Amino acid sequence: MQKESRNSKKGILLVNLGSPKSTAVNDVKEYLDEFLMDERVIDYRWIFRALLVRGIILNTRPAKSAEAYKTVWTDQGSPLIVITEKIQQKLQKLVDVPVEIGMRYAQPSIEAGIQKLDDKGVSEIVLFPLYPQYAMSTTETVIEQAEEIRKKKFPKVKINYIQPFYDRDIYINCLAESIKEKLPENFDALQFSFHGVPERHLYKTDPSKTCKIDDVNCINSKVDTHNAYCYRHQCYKTTESVIAKMGLPKEKTIVSFQSRLGKDKWIEPYTDETLETIPKQGIKNLAIVCPAFVSDCLETLEEISVEGKEQFLHGGGENFHYIPCLNDEDRWIDVVKTLCEEKLNDFYLV
Structure with a gap:
């Protein structure tokens, strides 16, 4: 400058x-x-x-x-x-x-x-x-x-x-490089765990008021005015861009949402439930990253790397590897x- x-x-x-x-x-x-x-x-x-x-x-x-x-x-x-x-x-x-x-x-x-x-x-x-x-x-x-x-x-x-910079090339390149460096050699899946929000938040922030929470209408949406305010779309877009940059097959990745509070319906799938069930599907060696955060905090250091690890191992998993945020x-x-x-x-x- x-x-x-x-x-x-x-x-x-x-x-x-x-x-x-x-x-x-x-x-x-x-x-x-x-x-x-x-x-x-x-x-x-x-x-x-x-x-x-x-x-x-x-x-x-x-x-x-x-x-x-x-x-x-x-x-x-x-x-x-x-x-x-x-x-x-x-x-x-x-x-x-x-x-x-x-x-x-x-x-x-x-x-x-x-x-x-x-x-x-x-x-x-x-x-x-x-x-x-x-x-x-x-x-x-x-x-x-x-x-x-x-x-x-x-x-x-x-x-x-x-x-929000969820799809900016400079951010995607940075995140992909960071994950790739920390990814263990042997892993069955890479899980992207984003912070969750209640489903109603997606409806409230949608300026078109036509939001439908499903993979076709949300994840693959090409409507910029909608995508600019759709948290779920942006989470999936970040994931899609990062795995493309890393050259990972989509079937070797998982997207989930953590930290839900109360009994209202939050966007799914839930991270805790996913961690408990995927070992039964043959995923024994898991790497997990939290791209909704740029700085490690309680939700990553305790909820995922401690509680999440316990949930995965209790469900039958064998190796759990938490990948830190971008931090500094x-x-x-x-x-x-x-x-x-x-x-x-x-x-x-x-």
Whole structure:
């Protein structure tokens, strides 16, 4: 990137999900309250959401989640926060504009990140939601929160948002190379486990209101206006592109969805059920990756690499190999840099 005086007015904000500030039950409870009370995560009317979250979930889940966080916590703190900070530090060495981070939930907040950039004289921000695929509970809630904060507290600041990059060649190449390097020599199947969402979220985000959750109408859809907001389509598209780049036969891959909450129907197939049943189908040696995440976190380090492994082995599997997220790999930092620079250059066109 060429250095120009006008760059002093620009900056980058990397936004990830967030994490409790510690593994203490009260801190986990505070985090879960903010997270689950988001209307784009649990999309019930406020009164019903409050009854579910504060009346039921927060009376039992925080203690269990706190124990889970303890198994992945590092000396530096939350893995997700630590990794996001490493991405920030590496990116800062490659660009000549300020780089800050913010979390959708808990600290450091999106507001704190914008404030740091504003304090440095930044008036044009490239905000990067670190989610490859679009969902109302990820990309959409980040953008809505950032816009609310901007309008209320930073009205003179302009924000360019990086859109989901699930099918961008630079991302697909990066992910395929990363997986290929970590893939064991002998494996019966490579499983792509994406974070799940309730089926109704797909209907709500579909601008055409014609969404049909089936392989023909969803996975193979060529309608750009629909695909831009269809999480399920984007997950399958990422998988399809990666296995093509790796040269893997489709029959040697599995797609599933994890982390479902409650009794509502979420998009299928479910990761936990799949892990329990595939050994009976002859899959004894499994590699698994979680491409809905760019940074390892509770859902990958505990839910998949610990609980998922137990489910697979209990079902009759023999070898389970978890493939880490992109985290702070240099090739991923190069992708982040390229995507950010594209949006930084967009400011010059306005």
